[in-house]
Amino acid sequence: MKWLIEDVAYLDGVHNTFVERGYMVVKDAIIEDLGAGDSPSYDESYKRISGKNRLLLPGFINTHGHAAMSLLRGYADDLPLHEWLNDVIWPAEELLTADDIEIGTQLAMLEMIETGTTTFTDMYASMDRVAEAVIASGMRAVLGRGIIGLDDPSLDKLKETEAFIRTYEGAGDGRIKTTIAPHAPYTCPPDYLTHVINLAEKVSVPLQIHIAETSKEVADSLSMYNATPVESLYTSGLFQFKVIGAHCVHLTDHDMDLLAQHDVHVAHNPGSNLKLGSGIAPLTKLLQRGIVVGLGTDGAASNNKLDLYEELRLVALLHKGVEQDATAIDAFTALRLATSEGAKALFLESGLGTLTKGAPADFQMIDSSGPRYYPRHNLLSHVVYSSHAGDVTDVFVAGKPLMRNREFLTIDQEKVCYEVGRIVQKFPRYQRVNV
């Protein structure tokens, strides 16, 4: 497909500023050209889109999540973490079939598309079904079969992971990337990690793992191994591979040095870390060390959205307040975390997450006609601080439209929401908190 978007304000990926009136040309899966002012003429095979009252941005990159947990959105909130996990989430997850996970993933993708996300990361079960749903949806995704090593004495999940990687790496015209996904140091102890490392040596894909999400995790690690989770992973040899560490909330200076030295990338999930009471990651210190950080939502059971507009604004506000420094994480830095740095954090191809010539044509348009976009002092500031995801009108991945004028084109919303209602009837009714 070929597209010519005209009369649009776009975020230029080279100069990192909004061009207030310009054009972008898409050919097949790639940005063929973009520039200020009127476009050169193109033949009729290029379908024209008016960008009047629209801002054109790269699609957002969600660097951490568990898509099918959308089935547990609002199932239980405001509970202590261990009660929430042990009494509510895990028993409900036990009931999920592969069919359910496919539907839950579709529900999550509807929400992510609706909120301007074009690439997401998943760590969950039934990953072949997830991959098929992603391929059909047109989204881009980084997928890994989540592994609790404590439950895997015969290494079946590692075998499943290897088969998944061999089948799906590069599938969907390159939109699917695979990972090895050991859940966390506390669920994948050092002896299990040696098997993970054996697999990592055979396949050349990145690893994703939760690291130092809670202070309890750190305390337990210190007590068992006399090492922090980061130190323990370093000692295991994991950091010789490409690693995406999710959360990284509770870190020592030595931990951060290790992450920087070994180019471990971090998926920062400010909303989920707040909601679960986990804490607030030391983002400015991570960035000062040159560590690559992307933004993530985590699953919808602990957020309860998959909306990077929310995380974008939150990341730009939260660290200013915590550090009592209004210059911390400025608007531009925040927007990069949701776009180009997110792509880097996931070890994806150069150019993804930017609007530049030759980059993958993954982009969104937002309606800037409402009062929150006035006055026009600074469009970049408005996107970060004044927008919300309801402004998103159009989302394209690899040049293909997934949503046009707020209408989903690749997933049947009505069918998915109906199926979701059917699935959740089997969950035990959890006593609602305060209602």
Next chain:
Amino acid sequence: MKWLIEDVAYLDGVHNTFVERGYMVVKDAIIEDLGAGDSPSYDESYKRISGKNRLLLPGFINTHGHAAMSLLRGYADDLPLHEWLNDVIWPAEELLTADDIEIGTQLAMLEMIETGTTTFTDMYASMDRVAEAVIASGMRAVLGRGIIGLDDPSLDKLKETEAFIRTYEGAGDGRIKTTIAPHAPYTCPPDYLTHVINLAEKVSVPLQIHIAETSKEVADSLSMYNATPVESLYTSGLFQFKVIGAHCVHLTDHDMDLLAQHDVHVAHNPGSNLKLGSGIAPLTKLLQRGIVVGLGTDGAASNNKLDLYEELRLVALLHKGVEQDATAIDAFTALRLATSEGAKALFLESGLGTLTKGAPADFQMIDSSGPRYYPRHNLLSHVVYSSHAGDVTDVFVAGKPLMRNREFLTIDQEKVCYEVGRIVQKFPRYQRVNV
């Protein structure tokens, strides 16, 4: 006007739970009836509204702001507070005329209506023009002429305040409430406050004042008066009146005891406090002491939105993370801060901020058909954690529609946005940060 909203899920103000299918009847400015199931029959003078796929909620109450500062949205961000105020905000504000302030207030009201707010609080200049704009808009507001006592040797601003109160208290069929609005202890020193108190004794309206917004304010107060800002205001005698204290970020236990003992109400502005690097107010401690707290946005120059959906979600997340306690500020508490507790914080009439029989008919409807509202585990959770302001479709105040199906009915958006563009041309171009 009379309305019958049918087939709607509504937040019952007596039982504080969602009734999943019911009706609400509005007669003139009041909620005449509401209940579960089908409505009794009403004659044709009641206009019927289908509430299918809608959630019906009280309108939100914004307890602190400076509406016309919407003209400075995005003018400068991510700067140290004193540079931001002295070099950017105050010089620009010097250029604002009364006409400009009226337009800026209209821009702010467009945004507040669009995001489900029905009552707002304002502290600014040209308050008579603001009041007229509010009356015309149909909104409800608590207004006060902001007073920098240091600039008011002849007490002109207090005289202006008194005239404003005598003219506008109860105007707009009771939708306008007035206040005395000394800006802050550091701009209204003790000798000036004696004049404020003289006025407070003559007129029986509440006061609104910024208190302990930054650690610098507290340090300066300790250095000048050997007392915290709260202690200093207490000593001045201000707390014998009804007081709405905005921010209250940096408080000692003794400060909080004083606020509780004297029933000082607090306007909590989590987004603004984060963005300006001011810090994080001790909300759970305030609530534990029984202090009445409402939510506020502050002005759009320091937020940069006037969107209580954003603050609602933020207040429910932020304190969990800071306290590392997932049970802090549960969803129901957060929603009350944005509604009924907000009304109490502003000393407004009983019932406002709730859907109850006999309460003022100030309400909003939101579209719950999108993926973020599935599964239907808990509608209250979805409103707090999963919604965004783009879901708001309809807003009524005192039984009168201000927005129907996302269309503004009382303010001309196109004209206001055009005028805003014209006004801001006179601002000096501030060097944009990072773009």
